[in-house]
Amino acid sequence: MKTYSLMFAGVGGQGSLLIAELTSLAAVRAGYDTKQTEVHGVSQRGGSVETHVRFGEKIHSPIVTPGEAHAVVGLEKLEALRFAHFVDPQNGTILVNDYELVPASVLNAEALYPHESIAYMKSKGLRVISLPASQTARDLGDARMANVVLLGALSNLLPIERDVWDKTLRLRIPAKYMEGNLQAFEAGAKEMTERMKAEA
């Protein structure tokens, strides 16, 4: 059985940890051995956050090795670029939210920010799918659900059935946010299906 390695990258507070955890819980529910770990610095106050998830028959290391990730999920363009080298260059996918968060604490950040990162990653021959997840989530009523839009898109790339995702979301997300999140997931999954059709 194949081992799936995933990398979730975002900025503290964006909810990349939550979708990593939902993915792990879905993988557990689907019967896979699963490990997850996160890496962040001094504190999580607005810095980069990377979360590694691996599942398969038997998982040893929780850490993903650069070049092996089935998918890199970036909640923000710069963070997707920062971890792009983790993707498997032949068979992996970079799923990126078409959204920029310019680091406020870096001088001249606006000028230095790599606005062209999506085109750049593509120029490296990588499979990059960028989705307007923040916009989609805003249209559904809450921009903070961008993470779950991306999770829906990611679900198309993983061997986990839809009802497993549903059950996992229902168990983990508080009731009052449930409807919106299920819609966000659905929207992401649908958008991804269309992108994949267009690619084929």
Next chain:
Amino acid sequence: MQEFLLGNEAVARGAWEAGVKFVSGYPGTPSTEIIETLARRYPETNPRWTSNEKVAFEEGMGAAIGGLRTLVTMKHVGLNVAADAFMVFPYSGTNGGFVVISADDPGMHSSQNEQDNRYLARVAKVPVLEPSDAQECRDFMMAGLDLSEQFHSPVMLRTTTRLAHHKGLVEVGERKEVPTREFNRDPQRFSVPIYRLLRRPEVEKTLTALAEYAETCPFNRIEAGADHKIGVVTSGISYQYVKEVLPNAGVLRLGMTYPLPANLLRDFCSKYETVYVIEEGEPFIEEFMRAAGIANITGKELFGVIGEYSPARLRKTLGMGNPPAPFTDGIKLIQRPPMFCIGCGHRTVFAALRQLRVTVSGDIGCYTMGALPPYEAEHTTFCMGASIGVAVGLEQAGHENTVAIIGDSTFVHAGIPPLIDAVYNKSRLTLIILDNSATGMTGSQPNPISGKDAMGEETPKLDLEALCRASGVQNVAVVDTWDRKEVVNVIRRAVFFKGPSVVIARGPCQQLPEIKHSHRIPFFIHEDLCTQCDACFKVWCPAITRTENNFPVIAANECTSCTVCAQVCPTDAIKLAEEFA
């Protein structure tokens, strides 16, 4: 039943299942979630936050000799603080099972140093267990208590960042109540300094017995491999990386790394041409093996002592390929350093310090970020409580306007004796206590200044002002951190005061649940009134960004309505959104 648990949650679960009835600790990454989990899910274990690790250890020691199964938690540098008690406890030995967690931080993700606490355990003559995954975090926690009772010895459970902060599947069971053991008042055993000559040989006897036990301890496990040339001795999380990178190697996984099993190691190594010793941190196992006369080993000279290991690092080291590096050719990967939360009161204080151009000796907490741009207003940081002593020393070296800055939790932890000392030795110290009523950096745990305990229950609140006055400081001022001008004024007055002074800069940590989830009305910038002078950007609040037309704009769902940007706006263009409505 299986649960998907963080290493730290698994430790907590193991403590609960094993009938632990007393838990104490001080928050410290990566150990903090153990007590948080116990407080949330397993209150029967009686968890508490203490003022510092020494207190935690001593309370735990008392609980254990009093007959309870006990857990004490801390990060690696916390054990330095508790070392006084840690070193002497083996002389009496324990009654109820006693496990101390040392959560080491290879890679210094959230620490001031890399420190391999297996060496501290060796100095103390305390046995060490090292789990390799979340399941073993639970299992070894439970086994550690049994071992502790069997040998009457405190036991160290050493985790590392990757173990403590990874999640895996854990087979769990139910809690077993363990009766409280009888405590016999036996001064010959528990009054160590008086009866030291009686106790000293006991320590060696126990250690010898533990070394014998290590030879057959079930946690020291040999896994035969297809490869007959290369063997690996490993421990902790490194075991997982070895299984992944060298799946065919024969492996001796040491789950108990002090005392070490000399015969088992000799035996294992004699079967291979080369044995790799792969252990994160210092060459603790390797040095023992060399001293035991085992020569066919390769260790730190190849794998290195600095930083965390990973499968990628092992592959590279063993010449098995170079995993790709981050993209940098033709593109700039700017960093995204962490910074103060939106609405954090530390901002105004560091802005004032920057403006006053004084030398600042800092301490351990979120406010170490005051050393980074844009503030660059913290010039030394070492360890818990050091800000005050360092300021006194700098003053003696002629830097008279040095300001010491410390958080409320760190002050309670290790700042009180140096403050008393500063007054006693006639320093004219200026001390700023950043009082946000929480241990912010580790996730806003309560402390004696919050008026709440680990369980969230009300408890007497420490009176900081009275404490400082009682230490002999006459000039104690309190200022609201969101009052920008007053912060500058109060600090300036304190700096030029000809005697010791304390400024208590008070404002809640924005990560406190009651603050985070409170309803706040955001501020709004009116473009008709804004002259684009950019003054509000100098507040460095991440909620303020630019529109396409270069006007400042406030992210309504992120603004904490701290008012600071409104205070700096010269044209009054920033007001509560509703004031414009």
